[in-house]
Amino acid sequence: DTAVSQTPKYLVTQMGNDKSIKCEQNLGHDTMYWYKQDSKKFLKIMFSYNNKELIINETVPNRFSPKSPDKAHLNLHINSLELGDSAVYFCASSSWNGYAEAFFGQGTRLTVV
Amino acid sequence: GQQLNQSPQSMFIQEGEDVSMNCTSSSIFNTWLWYKQDPGEGPVLLIALYKAGELTSNGRLTAQFGITRKDSFLNISASIPSDVGIYFCAGRSEGSSNTGKLIFGQGTTLQVKP
Numbered sequence: 737d738t739a740v741s742q743t744p745k746y747l748v749t750q751m752g753n754d755k756s757i758k759c760e761q762n763l764g765h766d767t768m769y770w771y772k773q774d775s776k777k778f779l780k781i782m783f784s785y786n787n788k789e790l791i792i793n794e795t796v797p798n799r800f801s802p803k804s805p806d807k808a809h810l811n812l813h814i815n816s817l818e819l820g821d822s823a824v825y826f827c828a829s830s831s832w833n834g835y836a837e838a839f840f841g842q843g844t845r846l847t848v849v
Numbered sequence: 850g851q852q853l854n855q856s857p858q859s860m861f862i863q864e865g866e867d868v869s870m871n872c873t874s875s876s877i878f879n880t881w882l883w884y885k886q887d888p889g890e891g892p893v894l895l896i897a898l899y900k901a902g903e904l905t906s907n908g909r910l911t912a913q914f915g916i917t918r919k920d921s922f923l924n925i926s927a928s929i930p931s932d933v934g935i936y937f938c939a940g941r942s943e944g945s946s947n948t949g950k951l952i953f954g955q956g957t958t959l960q961v962k963p
Contacts, residue, residue: 740891767949777935779892779953791948826891830949837882838939838951840891 739763742827742841749817750849756813757844759827765839766832767791768810770802773824773843782825785810786832817848855938855954862928863962870957871922872938880941881914881921882951887934895936896923928961935959 742759749755761768769792770782784792785804799815810827824845828838855872862868872881880899884892896907898914898921905912911924921940925932938954 769949777886777956779937779939781950784948784950786949792950828891832949837894837897838949839894840884842891843889 738842740827740829740839740841742825742844744844745842746845746847748847748849751817751819753817754813754815755817755846756811757825757827757846758809758811759841760809761827761829761839762808763829763839764831765829766807767830768804768807769828769830769838770810770812771826771828771840773826775823779826783810783812814846817846819848822846822848853938853940853952853954855957857957858955859958859960861960861962864928864930866928868925868928868932868959869922870936870938871920872940872954873920874940874942874952875919876942876944877918878921878940879918879943881912882939883910883912883921883923884937884939885934886937886956892937925959928959930961930963933959933961 740761767786769784773779782796783802788804801813804810824843826843827841830838853872883895886892896912901918902916903914909926935956935958937956939951
């Protein structure tokens with residue numbers, strides 16, 4: 737069973753469209769994250785949720801809206817997609833016990849054309 | 850914002866050689882993690898370090914938490930072709946203890962020639 741799974745794996749869409757990426761974890765973790773990996777492979781945190789509550793919002797444009805219906809799911813909705821949004825988006829999860837071991841999904845490669 | 854300096858940026862080595870890479874920070878970290886990312890996949894946790902001076906091994910991999918709490922290194926001994934990939938250090942600063950936020954290094958791309 738996949739621990740952190742996100743869908744879709746690939747997403748190609750036109751500028752201006754709205755799209756969503758879904759993430760689910762079966763590790764029993766109560767904290768979930770979205771990270772963005774750019775073309776130079778640099779990984780940067782975007783959002784963090786703990787028990788459905790937003791903990792971190794790293795000055796991400798408000799076109800990006802995360803939603804956590806329960807602590808096992810964290811979805812990312814992006815409005816009015818721009819060329820610069822093209823990247824690989826990773827979902828991750830960790831427990832909330834003072835340790836920061838994050839487990840990552842396989843990524844969603846978003847290409848905006 | 851906070852940054853981790855990871856070096857080297859890339860390495861091209863012969864199978865069987867040992868590899869060393871490191872990360873440094875301008876601020877104190879209380880957790881260091883090392884990840885490996887294969888093409889088309891997400892980062893996979895290799896080693897986690899929680900105490901200054903801690904030395905931890907995972908098979909042929911050994912990592913250490915620097916005593917200044919501002920650096921960490923990863924060694925891979927007797928490299929094999931499947932070691933190819935991008936290695937990332939990641940750290941959590943004391944100021945982020947209640948958020949779980951990780952700061953990542955720029956990555957070290959490792960290529961191994963059979």
